[in-house]
Amino acid sequence: MRVIQNTLIIGIVAGVAATASVAQASDDPIQSRQAIMASVGAAAGLAGGMMKGEIPYNPVAGKAAIATMRAASVNFGDYFPAGSDAGKTDAAAKIWDDADGFKAQMAKFAGASENAMKVAGKNGPADLDAFKAAFGPVFGTCKACHEGYRKKN
C-alpha cells in the first residue's frame, strides 16, 4: 500500500511538472492536452482511492491531487486551437461548435479547483472529511464536461 501511495504521489508531481512545461515540450496541442488529462486522471485516481479507503489518507497527497487539478484547470482549455479536432482525439466537435459552452465548463473546473486549493491551505486538508468536502465539487465537474464535449467511447 505504501508503495502504491508513493508511486501515485510521484506520478502526480510528474503530472504537475508536465502541465507546466507542455507548451515548450510539444507543439502538438492534442498531445499536450492528452498529457494534461492524463495527470488529471492520475490525480483523480489518488483522490478516489483515498475517498474509497483503498489508499490511506495523507494531507500531502490530498494537496498534490488538488494542486494537479488546479494546474490543469487553468491550462487545459488553451490546447484546443481551431483545426485540432482532426487527429487521434476524443475531443467532440461541440468544443468548437459551442466554444462559449466549453469555456463555461472550463470555468467551472477552474472555480471548483481554485476553491479546493483555498481549503487545502499550506498543509493540505487535515483529514479525509475535509478532503472530501474540498475535492468533491472538483470531481463533479468531470462528467459535466464529458457529457457533451467528449466523443462517446
Next chain:
Amino acid sequence: MKKLLIAVGILAVVGGGIGWGLSAPTRLSDAEVASLKDGSPVKGEMVFWAGGCASCHATKGAKDHDLLKLGGGLRLETPFGVFVAPNISSSDEDGIGGWSLADFANAMTHGTSPEGENYYPAFPFTSYARMSLGDVSDLHAYLNTLPAVDGKAANHELGFPFNIRRGLGLWKRLFLDPAPVISAPAGGAEYDQALWERGRYLVEGPGHCGECHTARDVAGGLILADWLGGAPAPTGDGKIPNISPVDGGFGSWSASDIAYYLESGFTPDYDSVGGEMVHVQENMARLPATDRDAIAAYLKAIPPVVGGS
C-alpha cells in the same frame, strides 16, 4: 445505409399493405387487464429512475427537479428520421394524465397507444415489455403525481415509408418478445442467483441497457446473439461500449467496480462517465445499492461478446 432504408421500407410497405392482419397492434389480454391493480407512487419513483424516463421525456439538460417535468421535445436523430419524445406529463390535454392504467400498460408492454396505433421502438417498449405489471402500475401511479406540463411536443420527422405506423405491427411481430434474453448465468463466476435475476430484470427490462449497448440488424432489431456487445452510437458520432465480460475489455471490471461506476460515475481508472451515459448513471445512483450490485452481478455472468465494439 441506403440498403437498410430500402430493406426496412419494403418491410413497412409489406406490413402496411399486404399483411394488414399481421400488422394489427397487440394489447394485454382481458385477464391481464383484470389483474391490474392501482400501484404505489412511492415504489413507482424507483421504477421511474430505473427506467430512465426523464432522460428522454424531460427537457434536454434538465437537472434535479426539472427532471420531473416530462413535457418531451428531445430530438433523437436516427437513420430512420428524427423522433421527438412526446409529452408524458400528467396533463390531461397534452400529456398522459387522461390515460387509464390499462392504456399505460398497453403502451409500456405492447407499444400500443390508447387509440390502437403502434409506437415506434425509439420508445423502448421492447425492453419495457419485460417489466412486471406491478412495476408498470407503480410507475403509472408515480407519473400521476408529477407536474402537468402544457404543450404537445412536435411530431416525428419521418419520410415514407417510416411514417406509416401500421407497418410497425410487423416489426413488432419480429422483435417484440418479452422473454428474457439470457436464460441463465454464464461462465464460471460465482453468483447469487436471486441477485443475478434482479440484475437481469433491471438490465433487460426497465433499464433498457440493450437498446444502446447491443448492435442492430438491417431492420433495426437488436442482434440478441451479440447482447450488450457494443454498437455504433444511435445518435451522434462515436460508439457505445461493449459491456459484456470480454477479456481485455469490460471483463477486467470487478462487480464492485461496476457498482461504484453506477454510483459515482468513475471508471476503475478514474475516467468519468460521459455522453448520454451521464443521465443513466445519475439515474442508477438513485437506486438502492443492492440494485447496483444486482446489475453488476448480472453483467459479470453473461456470455462475453468477442469482437464487439
